[in-house]
Amino acid sequence: MLAAPPDFLVLLNEYQPLLRRVCRLYCPDADDRQDLYQEIVTQLWQAWPRYQPRPDVKVSTWLYRVALNVAISDLRQRTRRPAAAHLDAARLPDVPLLPADGPDTDDLHQLYRAINCLSDVDKAFVLLYLEERTYEEMADILGITQNNVRVKMHRVQEKLRQLLTQPA
Amino acid sequence: MELDELRRRWQQPAPDVSTSYNAQTLEQLLMKTKQNSIGRMRRNARWELGFTLVLLVGSTIGFFYVKSLETRTMLLWLILISLISLVSYHRHMLSGIQELSGVGATIHTHITQRVAGLRQLLQASYRSSVWVLCVTFGIVLSFALYKALTQYSGRLLLIQLVGVGLGCVVAVVVSHFVRRVVRQVLQDLYGRHLDRLEAALSDLQDAQ
Incomplete structure (x- = not known):
């Protein structure tokens, strides 16, 4: 039996929707999504004893870092997921939207399909934008300066707008 | 639809996928996780x-x-x-x-470390495979030569030396073949993953 620290369980229960949204963004396929979710929780569990809270850094910053790092760099996940399509050649793939994943609307469906055409790094920017993170926190998660976050975020939003205006 | 409107909808809670974890359900989840790469x-x-x-x-x-x-x-x-x-x-x-x-670092640091670590592993695997093969051939052929020089003479020695020479040729051909195979296997296993990570790093640095 694992001696799960109660604070980890509290953290997991509180931030589970966040982790699910990260998985939903990176994995259109339900099996891949569940694999990724389990992998993220495992990595969080293993990293939790080394986590040192700092007054100037939110716990969510650490969670985003771990979740995005696993989503972007896990080898097993990477070999299953297709590479992002180039914008010019992008045709929005038909991504199934599970009703269980959130509000089942055409707009969100279109959003997921557009996001699926982006690169892994661009997806991270989109996620942080959708999650309404500040530029400061984004910079802290991504490891680049706030100015660079602004520049890149502008480009990614433009790319996303273009994809959203494409016919399905 | 505007992005801001999508952002508002994005955060609406997902109704039925969340599980309330306790020590037992967490253990079950962790046990189910397949070993990662x-x-x-x-x-x-x-x-x-x-x-x-x-x-x-x-x-x-x-x-x-x-x-x-x-x-x-x-x-x-x-x-x-x-x-x-x-x-x-x-x-x-x-x-x-x-x-x-490590997974708790910033994404930039994490990917940089991953790329460096993976490249180091691939080089070490490749070099050790080739090195072990070459050393094994070297040992076997050295002993064959030593045996030929100490135990044979005349025509038999010549035959033995020709055998060692042929062994050298085989060793070179096999080593060359194995080098190519090892390179291909490593490329198939990790090369594409490394390429993707490098692309992600370059994508992240693109804004800088």
């Missing part, structure tokens, strides 16, 4: 390290019990190879795997 690499490296240690201990014990000069020389070679492998493994493989393990 880093875990498998670490496990393989430990097995190889264990095998090398057994080889080292066995060769050392054998060295002190065996009387034949030929066998003792062979065992001395094995001890040397095992020692070099142990140092090399510790320095390159395990430290490379360690580099891949």
